Amino acid sequence: MSVVSFNKEKMIQTSESAVQAAPAQPVVAVVIPLSTTAAVATPSLQRRSAWAATTKPVFEWLLPPVIGLLVFGAIWATVAALTQGLPGPVKTWQSAVELFSDPFYINNPNDMGIGWNILSSLKRVATGFALAAIVGIPMGFVIGRYAFMSRMAAPIISLLKPVSPLAWLPIGLLVFKAADPAAIWVIFITAVWPMIINTAVGVSKVPQDYMNVAKVLNLSEWKVVTKILLPYVMPYMMTGVRLSIGAAWLVIVAAEMLTGGVGIGFWVWDEWNNLNVEHIIIAIFIVGIVGLLLEQLLVLAAKRYSYE
Amino acid sequence: MTTALQDRYVLIENVNMTFQTKKGSFQALKDINLDIREGEFISIIGHSGCGKSTVLNLIAGLLQPTDGYLFCAGREIAKPGPERAVVFQNHSLLPWLTCFENVYLAVERVFADTESKMQLAERTSAALGLVGLSHAMEKRPNEISGGMKQRVGIARALSMEPKVLLLDEPFGALDALTRAGLQDELMNIMARSGCTAVMVTHDVDEAVLLSDRIVMMTNGPAATIGEILEVDLPRPRHRLELVEDAAYTHLRSEVLKFLYERHAKKAA
Numbered sequence: 302m303s304v305v306s307f308n309k310e311k312m313i314q315t316s317e318s319a320v321q322a323a324p325a326q327p328v329v330a331v332v333i334p335l336s337t338t339a340a341v342a343t344p345s346l347q348r349r350s351a352w353a354a355t356t357k358p359v360f361e362w363l364l365p366p367v368i369g370l371l372v373f374g375a376i377w378a379t380v381a382a383l384t385q386g387l388p389g390p391v392k393t394w395q396s397a398v399e400l401f402s403d404p405f406y407i408n409n410p411n412d413m414g415i416g417w418n419i420l421s422s423l424k425r426v427a428t429g430f431a432l433a434a435i436v437g438i439p440m441g442f443v444i445g446r447y448a449f450m451s452r453m454a455a456p457i458i459s460l461l462k463p464v465s466p467l468a469w470l471p472i473g474l475l476v477f478k479a480a481d482p483a484a485i486w487v488i489f490i491t492a493v494w495p496m497i498i499n500t501a502v503g504v505s506k507v508p509q510d511y512m513n514v515a516k517v518l519n520l521s522e523w524k525v526v527t528k529i530l531l532p533y534v535m536p537y538m539m540t541g542v543r544l545s546i547g548a549a550w551l552v553i554v555a556a557e558m559l560t561g562g563v564g565i566g567f568w569v570w571d572e573w574n575n576l577n578v579e580h581i582i583i584a585i586f587i588v589g590i591v592g593l594l595l596e597q598l599l600v601l602a603a604k605r606y607s608y609e
Numbered sequence: 610m611t612t613a614l615q616d617r618y619v620l621i622e623n624v625n626m627t628f629q630t631k632k633g634s635f636q637a638l639k640d641i642n643l644d645i646r647e648g649e650f651i652s653i654i655g656h657s658g659c660g661k662s663t664v665l666n667l668i669a670g671l672l673q674p675t676d677g678y679l680f681c682a683g684r685e686i687a688k689p690g691p692e693r694a695v696v697f698q699n700h701s702l703l704p705w706l707t708c709f710e711n712v713y714l715a716v717e718r719v720f721a722d723t724e725s726k727m728q729l730a731e732r733t734s735a736a737l738g739l740v741g742l743s744h745a746m747e748k749r750p751n752e753i754s755g756g757m758k759q760r761v762g763i764a765r766a767l768s769m770e771p772k773v774l775l776l777d778e779p780f781g782a783l784d785a786l787t788r789a790g791l792q793d794e795l796m797n798i799m800a801r802s803g804c805t806a807v808m809v810t811h812d813v814d815e816a817v818l819l820s821d822r823i824v825m826m827t828n829g830p831a832a833t834i835g836e837i838l839e840v841d842l843p844r845p846r847h848r849l850e851l852v853e854d855a856a857y858t859h860l861r862s863e864v865l866k867f868l869y870e871r872h873a874k875k876a877a
Binding site for chain 2: 510511513514516517518519520521524528529532533
């Protein structure tokens with residue numbers, strides 16, 4: 302016990318054995334100051350840090366959002382009490398429980414469970430989004446890599462990007478002669494710009510150092526793309542993808558309101574026609590929650606591809 | 610080429626370099642003439658902004674001279690090539706590849722046509738072994754120290770079996786102790802490989818310790834070669850013995866006098 306050693310491993314052993322022996326007999330040993338504090342001060346410190354470890358996060362991270370939601374609910378309940386026809390939180394919750402007790406019923410093509418509506422909206426978003434990725438990401442690469450292509454595409458992109466994707470819906474209806482492909486077309490238009498632009502920005506930002514390495518090593522164009530550009534651009538691409546999925550999910554509600562059929566947007570419009578306001582409020586929450594989940598999913602995916 | 614190719618292995622003839630910038634044209638280099646022997650170690654030293662890195666980039670083929678010609682092994686330098694490997698100041702390793710993969714990328718490019726995958730992997734391991742990094746092959750650049758990154762950079766350059774090794778302030782970003790260690794290692798490696806080297810540096814001791822000749826450049830704009838100093842210290846050289854060596858001290862003071870008396874740079 303009293304061995305004073307400057308060997309690191311031994312020091313740890315000494316302090317450990319001191320802790321074990323502590324209850325049985327007082328520690329008389331002349332231990333190095335460092336291990337003394339470790340052996341004696343740990344219990345109280347541990348208790349305090351355990352308190353801090355559980356309580357502090359509750360105060361800092363859990364409490365504020367809970368308070369925020371409660372305040373929101375209170376305002377909602379107040380406004381609902383004062384406004385004729387606007388249901389409050391309790392009434393909406395009861396309606397939601399009823400609605401989600403049977404989400405997958407099919408009465409007729411115009412009356413299907415909420416689950417079917419959400420799924421068909423997601424399907425449209427996924428299709429439009431996938432098409433946008435297939436077209437947008439390679440285009441972004443080409444635009445970012447070659448200044449000529451960048452200048453060529455610049456006026457088109459700057460002109461079309463600010464246009465609301467919904468303005469493209471009539472064109473979609475005209476060309477595809479059906480509601481469903483037209484809605485997918487609108488999603489495609491929504492999602493394609495962020496993908497092109499972010500990918501192109503990523504490619505154009507590849508540090509000159511890496512390109513010099515490529516030149517000095519005399520790498521083939523294929524190797525440049527797969528070993529340098531793609532890994533470097535991946536985080537930028539994922540940002541584009543994340544922005545697009547957010548925007549696509551925003552737009553699908555409006556697009557479906559206009560096209561009809563099965564989908565969360567059409568469902569909102571249908572419930573408005575039925576004057577079922579609870580369901581409209583529920584739909585708002587559903588859209589919000591699904592959007593949040595989509596975004597979080599992509600944040601997770603982006604983390605996987607980050608090399609930092 | 611009438612003279613022996615070996616004496617004029619790298620040849621720089623009447624090179625001028627003018628950059629077109631937004632503020633107009635800027636002449637970086639003027640009338641650069643230099644012959645480098647095969648197997649020689651040349652240092653280019655000068656104040657910052659004197660265009661020493663430009664000279665290196667010209668030899669690397671990353672830049673094309675405005676006037677004049679550059680040759681390597683009797684052939685004009687038109688673009689970068691694997692016979693002229695570069696060690697960059699900031700190591701320039703690809704952060705998403707392991708050390709092994711970083712080196713393998715270079716090895717593959719040079720030898721993939723003639724050798725099997727196993728031979729390529731062996732070459733890569735050997736190059737990393739040469740710089741003492743066999744244990745860190747599977748690490749990513751951000752998991753190793755600055756000195757180790759620079760070793761990988763050197764391994765990558767050497768793995769290509771270049772005729773000329775170009776070093777752009779290779780140890781500039783490292784602390785003094787790490788730098789000394791790597792300088793010694795580089796000296797050993799160069800002695801074994803017998804490869805020609807051109808190193809840009811602003812470290813006087815480094816230049817004297819490693820070089821056969823030191824090319825001292827005047828200040829820019831329109832920088833040119835001021836003087837060339839022969840370093841005739843016998844090899845192998847040992848850092849500690851040289852500290853007391855009169856010849857070493859003399860050479861060192863020659864470089865210092867050039868830099869701080871004859872071509873002192875006004876404080877910016």
